Amino acid sequence: MNTATGNQSTTALGQHGLRSREKLARIPVKIVPVSAGDVGGLPKPPWLHARPMMSETIAEMAAILRAHRLHSVCEEAMCPNIGECFAQRTATFMIMGGICTRRCAFCDVAHGRPEPLDAEEPERLADAVAALGLRYVVITSVDRDDLRDGGAGHFVRCIALIRKRVPGIRVEVLTPDFRGRIDRALAAFETTWPEVFNHNVETVPSLYRAARAGAHYEGSLELLARVKRSSRHVVTKSGLMVGLGETDDELLRTMRDIRAHDVDILTLGQYLAPSRFHMPVRRYIPPDAFDALREEGLKLGFREVVAGPLVRSSYHADEVARLGA
Secondary structure (H helix, E strand, C coil): CCCCCCCCCCCCCCCCCECHHHHHHHCCCCCCCCCCCCCCCCCCCCCCCCCCCCHHHHHHHHHHHHHCCCEEHHHHCCCCCHHHHHHCCCCEEEECCCCECCCCCCCCCCECCCCCCCCCHHHHHHHHHHHHCCCEEEEEECCCCCCCCCCHHHHHHHHHHHHHHCCCCEEEEECCCCCCCHHHHHHHHCCCCCCEEECCCECCHHHHHHHCCCCCHHHHHHHHHHHHHHCCCCEEEEEEEECCCCCHHHHHHHHHHHHHCCCCEEEEEECCCCCCCCCCCCCCCCHHHHHHHHHHHHHHCCCEEEEECCCCCCCCHHHHHHHHC
């Protein structure tokens, strides 16, 4: 959902792509950087602190990922829950490389020209899942607007090989919006659906041009609705960040829109700016307000709503999937 990396100057077409200031230099709504050293623009409140990272556990999990030449969104996005999740032997794998074709102003996954798909990646991913002894796995990816199906076929190959390697495992995917490629993407998934299909709407429609350049609010809702129509047994899921400048009324209207498109599970978490060059944090939402949002979401008919300052899309994903099934 949210990333947190510092400013890192790299080349646009190189292996690491562009980040921070360089990445966001050409977005349609320009961002005025906050003062140096003041990441996010507002001081963090006392309740917004992740559990301390356990360096040995993180190093061990990272070593397994490196041995299989895999990315995790936990690392790429510097998720605040990385210590807790790695300690529980859970991770969200990021496939199709570490270079994204989009320049979202809330995210600092590198932007540039991606490398061709690695045909051996699904096999390595399945091996890593088996080596870690996982029974529930989350797979996400960068946006791949360069591919005819947006990478949907690669998702499907990963799901199929993981299930072959680890019988009985449950799979959740967190996909891009497959902009302009929804028909091809859904045709690919028709052969192999995950247990949970997650796509994040991310923010309210009035902030899309600033936050999600190249994405369309209605397109994200359409994807989620069409997944449910295509396979009723698949649990659908979406997520929103708060604190980018939305109003309470806008947030509630967006929650209603998501539920109206037959989404089963909703996650809500506090936006944290990756650097002073990204969209600044406009407000911090206290824990009791997140509790109230959860209650509103349950009243709207979501099977499960997970809301809290440090909640991210894949936070306790296995437990949430059981509650929302």
